Amino acid sequence: MNLTARAPLLLVGLMAAAVLAGCGGTLAEKQIRERIFSIREAILAKRAEGIVEFGTPDWRFEGPDGKTYDRAAYLVRTAKLFSGIEIESLDTHIDSCLMFNERAEVMLTQTMVRVETDAAGARARWKVRYREKQEWVETRARGWLVTSVMVFQPEREKRPLP
Numbered sequence: 553m554n555l556t557a558r559a560p561l562l563l564v565g566l567m568a569a570a571v572l573a574g575c576g577g578t579l580a581e582k583q584i585r586e587r588i589f590s591i592r593e594a595i596l597a598k599r600a601e602g603i604v605e606f607g608t609p610d611w612r613f614e615g616p617d618g619k620t621y622d623r624a625a626y627l628v629r630t631a632k633l634f635s636g637i638e639i640e641s642l643d644t645h646i647d648s649c650l651m652f653n654e655r656a657e658v659m660l661t662q663t664m665v666r667v668e669t670d671a672a673g674a675r676a677r678w679k680v681r682y683r684e685k686q687e688w689v690e691t692r693a694r695g696w697l698v699t700s701v702m703v704f705q706p707e708r709e710k711r712p713l714p
Contacts, residue, residue, distance in 0.1 A: 580656070611700065639664060647660060655689055662683075677710070684703045
């Protein structure tokens with residue numbers, strides 16, 4: 553098979569590799585990846601402000617229950633959540649990153665192991681896996697920023713306490 557005949561297969565292979573690599577190729581994709589991992593570090597540190605640091609002024613969050621929060625309401629919600637959990641680990645995987653000129657759509661899978669304490673003081677350890685969709689936009693002043701985050705229904709698996 554000559555090179556001309558192989559070209560379509562090579563092109564399909566390269567496109568598949570780019571999609572599987574997630575945000576990684578261009579400078580824009582690298583900035584998005586760096587910011588996603590900065591957000592991950594903020595979650596591990598339980599710093600709600602760090603989660604929205606790279607958000608647009610109209611940033612919004614939609615939870616798996618369909619409720620939508622603006623930045624201020626999200627910060628209140630997240631501070632309350634953080635007060636009742638101890639985070640053991642957080643794995644963040646970029647599943648895909650689709651670039652559309654000055655916009656991007658990123659799909660993530662995050663897996664967190666955490667200990668939750670309820671209002672009565674009972675503790676339970678959980679592995680929580682959830683997918684999320686993030687919409688990003690390129691701005692002149694601050695580079696790539698998140699405009700919205702949508703979290704899908706998480707999978708929860710009870711684990712024994714350490």
